[in-house]
Amino acid sequence: MQYNYTRLVNDKDEQKLYEALDSFETSAYFRTRDATKARFGFGATVTTDTAELLQDDIAFGGRSFDEQKIKNSTLMNGFWFVPRIAVTMTQTTITFSSDESLDFDTWLAQIPNMKAEMVHVISVDDETDWADRTEKLISTLKSKQTLKKVVFGRQQILKLSNKLYLSRLIRGLSSQNNTYHFILKHQDEFYISATPERLIKVADGHLTTGAVAGTIQRGDNEQDDMALGKLLLASHKNRQEHQYVVENIQQKLQAMTEKLTVPADPILLKTQQVQHLYTPIIGEIDSQYTLVHLMNQLHPTPALGGVPQKEALAYIQDYERTPRGLFASPMGYLDAEQGGELVVGIRAMHVNQRSHQATLFAGAGIVSDSTAAQEFKETALKLKAMRQLLKDYSI
Numbered sequence: 001m002q003y004n005y006t007r008l009v010n011d012k013d014e015q016k017l018y019e020a021l022d023s024f025e026t027s028a029y030f031r032t033r034d035a036t037k038a039r040f041g042f043g044a045t046v047t048t049d050t051a052e053l054l055q056d057d058i059a060f061g062g063r064s065f066d067e068q069k070i071k072n073s074t075l076m077n078g079f080w081f082v083p084r085i086a087v088t089m090t091q092t093t094i095t096f097s098s099d100e101s102l103d104f105d106t107w108l109a110q111i112p113n114m115k116a117e118m119v120h121v122i123s124v125d126d127e128t129d130w131a132d133r134t135e136k137l138i139s140t141l142k143s144k145q146t147l148k149k150v151v152f153g154r155q156q157i158l159k160l161s162n163k164l165y166l167s168r169l170i171r172g173l174s175s176q177n178n179t180y181h182f183i184l185k186h187q188d189e190f191y192i193s194a195t196p197e198r199l200i201k202v203a204d205g206h207l208t209t210g211a212v213a214g215t216i217q218r219g220d221n222e223q224d225d226m227a228l229g230k231l232l233l234a235s236h237k238n239r240q241e242h243q244y245v246v247e248n249i250q251q252k253l254q255a256m257t258e259k260l261t262v263p264a265d266p267i268l269l270k271t272q273q274v275q276h277l278y279t280p281i282i283g284e285i286d287s288q289y290t291l292v293h294l295m296n297q298l299h300p301t302p303a304l305g306g307v308p309q310k311e312a313l314a315y316i317q318d319y320e321r322t323p324r325g326l327f328a329s330p331m332g333y334l335d336a337e338q339g340g341e342l343v344v345g346i347r348a349m350h351v352n353q354r355s356h357q358a359t360l361f362a363g364a365g366i367v368s369d370s371t372a373a374q375e376f377k378e379t380a381l382k383l384k385a386m387r388q389l390l391k392d393y394s395i
């Protein structure tokens with residue numbers, strides 16, 4: 001983008017940018033897990049359902065989980081766009097970029113103020129048979145030695161009383177600490193995620209990825225929380241679930257990287273609702289590969305699909321309620337240097353503003369040692385992130 005303008009951040013910038021997410025037909029937001037940087041994209045000069053053609057542009061978007069299609073949705077079948085205006089905000093500076101010559105401060109001042117009404121949840125359609133279906137999956141895993149792990153997804157469909165405004169919804173994201181925040185909006189749909197999981201970041205030939213798999217609840221106090229963390233680190237079932245992911249990432253990246261550093265043991269990654277086993281992985285990539293190549297090579301890791309991949313994906317297609325769309329898929333931004341950062345769209349919901357319908361998603365890695373009731377509780381905790389966001393909206 002040829003026009004760039006950087007200045008110090010002022011008090012009103014953030015709220016105005018949030019309102020611009022609502023006022024543009026196409027927009028996106030990406031905030032890093034450590035909350036030090038936020039990127040916005042507004043308006044679209046190009047839109048496409050695959051990222052392959054966009055590798056020399058700044059772009060935002062997400063790919064669909066697999067090739068299955070979702071009816072009446074543009075976003076859920078994979079959606080990428082090159083923004084008219086890109087904004088990057090750190091704690092001190094703000095940078096505006098565009099191919100158009102714009103007075104950015106005049107542009108920002110013109111964004112209309114958004115007035116949001118309260119939104120109530122009118123009804124919840126849960127998958128009440130999810131635990132039974134998980135029980136069947138566990139029996140299959142026990143009897144069929146070739147299938148080792150399946151990440152089984154669950155949905156809750158909520159009817160809402162009114163349209164949601166992103167400028168208000170986004171405020172509640174601040175309590176979802178230690179997660180990436182991602183929003184992708186197009187026309188009457190948006191997808192929002194507060195995910196702890198990065199698929200991949202590429203900058204100057206350096207790659208950062210990692211395995212996030214294996215879950216336990218948070219404790220009510222620090223002591224309990226630490227005890228639960230220790231339990232998770234010592235759990236054979238969770239370590240196995242986790243190890244599948246580490247090995248798979250290593251194997252998939254072997255041919256594309258010069259050097260890969262993989263710690264022997266996981267550490268803990270804690271969100272508001274749960275704690276996970278986490279193995280950060282770094283490396284140097286061969287110069288012919290871009291972020292998009294790596295995304296397609298890595299996705300889906302067994303943190304979201306399963307082991308062996310082909311069989312696990314077939315199981316997911318056959319036994320989950322609907323195709324996943326953007327759920328559990330790579331999403332984020334591409335920069336103009338064939339790098340960027342993609343996270344995995346979990347702890348997430350898809351909203352259709354026309355039908356006032358929100359679909360919340362959660363999944364859990366199932367292995368032969370799993371118990372259905374425990375996994376049901378785990379998915380309920382994971383769904384809580386978006387349920388909390390909707391509660392915070394009306395406070």
Ligand SMILES: C=C(O[C@@H]1C=C(C(=O)O)C=C[C@H]1O)C(=O)O
Binds near residue numbers: 215303382
């Ligand atoms: C699929 C989800 O989470 C994934 C599954 C996990 C697990 O089973 O322990 C942990 C983190 C994620 O890799 C989700 O949150 O929806």
